[in-house]
Amino acid sequence: MRTDVTKITETSPYAELTEGLKIYAGGTSKKFHTGEWRTSRPIMNWEKCKQCLLCAPVCPDSSIPVADGKRGNFEMDYCKGCGICASVCPFGAIEMKEGQ
Amino acid sequence: MNTYDFKNTMSKPERLAPGHRMCAGCGGTIAVRAVLRGLHPEDQAVIGNATSCLEVSTFMYPYTAWEDSYIHNAFENAGATIGGVEAAYNVLKKKGKLKDADNFKFITFGGDGGTYDIGLQSLSGAMERNHDILYVCYDNGAYMNTGIQRSSATPLYADTTTTPVGSHSNGKMQNRKDLASIIADHNVPYAAQTTLLGNFKDIHTKAEKGIYTKGAAFLNVMAPCPRGWRYETSEIMDICKLAVETCYWPLFEVENGKWTLNYEPRKKLPIEDFLRPQGRFRHLFKRGNEHLLEEFQTEVDRRWEDLLFKSSRT
Amino acid sequence: MSIKERMSGNEAVSYAIKQINPDVMPAFPITPSTEIPQMVSGYVANGEIDTEFIAVESEHSAMSAAVGASAAGARTLTATSSCGLALMWEVLHIAASNRLPIALALVNRTLSGPININCDHSDSMGARDSGWIQIYAENNQEAYDNFIQAYRIAENKEVLLPVMICQDGFITSHAVENIELLEDEKVKAFVGEYEPEDFLLNPGKPMAVGPYAVTGYGMEAKKNQEIAMENSRSVILDVAREFAALTGRKYGYFEEYHLEDAEYAMLIIGSAAGTAKDAVDELRKTGKKVGILKLRVFRPFPGKEIAQALKNVKAVAVMDRSESYRGGGGPLGVEVGSALFMERVHIEAVNYIYGLAGRDFTVENAIEVFSEMEAMVTEGREVPQYQYVGLRK
């Protein structure tokens, strides 16, 4: 069954689920926003950021995008607020703040 | 192998998408991301996965966090499963049924439960048969998925839900199994041990070697679990560093039987430094339990000396 | 023109495998199915097929690797018996729920304990609810024919389920008998190429297999799997029709032997059906109206058809070659009884357990069963509804 996987929800009738619950695509989890789990958020101070990128690999949620050797803004749809990035930043450019 | 260019490596397209349900601060997904950066961007992969936190969180129907093809089978059979995929690839290529697909790599992930314990036979078989795969164990030292029960990777004296500290117990009474050595003794082309450090050069280099070594490769990655180890989520990188600096978790690799120690601390730190930040070892720091720490240190020293000996052989 | 040959049941299935030339076969030896992986390894070693044979370290890994290979897009099979099938149990369910058209050559042998290498159906009956199609053979010919039909059923887009092709350990697997084989090219044409729509190795089209499904999806997924099993009913018959057109050998859910006017019927699976047919011939000579329903397809279970086929008999002996330990009979006893009830077919039924752990089943045994049924109906003899054949008392 080649149902459009992006349209499958917990209210879909059985005939609309994929056969064997296979998913014919990669990275569909991006539809699910784990940012809602957050109880504290990282705040970026771009002036202090030296683009060393040490924060990028430590993010468990792939929420620090890097392109052409430079990091961008946090993907707040997914960031769970663990604070590892703030902890490893040698320049104090990331600060964790309570709240979503 | 190219020399490690951190910025270029970090600029590669992400192969583990966000939106997965792993815990905040999870070491497992940091490890997975690092391993997947070892894949060259032009190559495709089939990712295998033993049942684990990683599996139930990264492929929760209909959401897959994997950008590559992915297969989860069961808890105890990740080795055999990815072996089957690799065999299929070889024969379909041979029969000319896979056009434009000569760049598949096979990587499978298991936790220590699925790798050290219930899946050991399947892993051992896959290694002995020398399938062209990389098996990565993200070792967080207990069955975290089911609520922190001890595994054979759990360190001595750790407080877990099946080795609880009590009036008659100091936690787990046995030493942890040394799986990387066991796999190295399968005489596979490549076996290595690493963890999450600094700019991730060590894990990246080993993942890339493992993926691009012809034949079976195994990578054991210490991946701390803030919930099971009971430390502040933000402190993960310090914990990993202390594991290495105390020689609790040495970085080594075994290439075709040749052991190489990748890092030797200038000054070996006492094991207390690694244990103290973790709630699972809190009881070791009570007055009267000094002998337990001594025992722990003795075992760390013994294994370190053994590794020094193995890696000094030429 | 078919090729007249003689070979054992294991040779027959191995020969079918050779003619099909599947892509991947992971297997681990276990008596009495061991010869199959041995023969396939031989074909590979001699370049007669280019199947990738994986000599795994357990049956568990055999089925696990089969799941990986099948999901990757390869036509896949394995072979096993008894405890080997039991060790696969968890993964059997996964193969079915992932909708992977794997073929399994099962050579039936009793499950331990006690350890015993001979035939009964406790292994496959134990796996009856694993979501696999199950097809049984009376002899080497049927084992061969069923195996050639297996992939056509399993790989049908409306089905996509794994299929178990069963034959009786030693009794047919190791008995050399006459057989008619098909020419290689006819088998190849009949079975066709496997062209999966979606598979792990499809370049540029990633696929994910084996998810965690929350309650909101799990039940719907299982219903879909059940529908696939229902779909297999017509596919099994369609494939059999095509096969009959090719070979002249007719197959259905079951074979009826002198059942049309029978007053007493025996429902039986596997090699013992042949023995029972000889008993029917002997009894018919003396004027007894007796017949056989030889069940070929046990999953999906053709309950309605069985009930309809039996509706005019006075009594049926339901023959189970495995014990359910439910305190009252075997699996066929339950399912046939249930089918008769659901179809409102009110006939006498007795559940006999026979042939456990290789206990021989003879023509005389079958005659005794028929006699007992007749006595029950005509003389009102009290007959326990569940009993053993050939048990030392």
Add this chain to the structure above:
Amino acid sequence: MNSRTIEMRWHGRGGQGAKTAALLLADVAFKTGKQVQGFPEYGPERMGAPITAFNRVSDHKIRVHSHIYTPDFVVVVDDTLLESVDVTSGLKADGAIIINTSRSKEEILPLLKGYKGGVYTIDARKISIAALGKYYPNSPMLATAVAVSGVMDTEEFLDEMQASFQHKFASKPEVVEGNMMALKMALEEVTRKQQEVA
């Protein structure tokens, strides 16, 4: 059961080739156009343990899949079995038993529990060593079984065996010759004994 089905039971010891002989008989009978069955009784027995194998040969399709309890013929590949195994069990009175032994028929008879049917002794060791230089009882026993049971014409049997040996030992013509000689010697011996009986 079809009256024209001939049932034969083989007794031997693990490793002596009784199973192989039964399968060979099925093979050669098949080649002469018969419907056949050849199967051993299986257990975990190893080298030296008593084993049983069976044959059915018929002009009609064989459906029965039980062991053979009332054989027409019994073949004993090792006479030491006579002490421990009830070889004549169920053997039809109008049938025959064939025993590989260097002893005389008179010496053997007391071990057969009063069996009244045909009794044939054949010294397969002597024949095998004379023909092949080694002790392989299969060829002489097979020839004897064919001659005594009459499951097929002996000339046809020899032709089929010749073809089969030539296929099997394509690179060793001397083995083909030796085996053929063993078959022929056994056939001659049986014919002589049959004439004595007549």
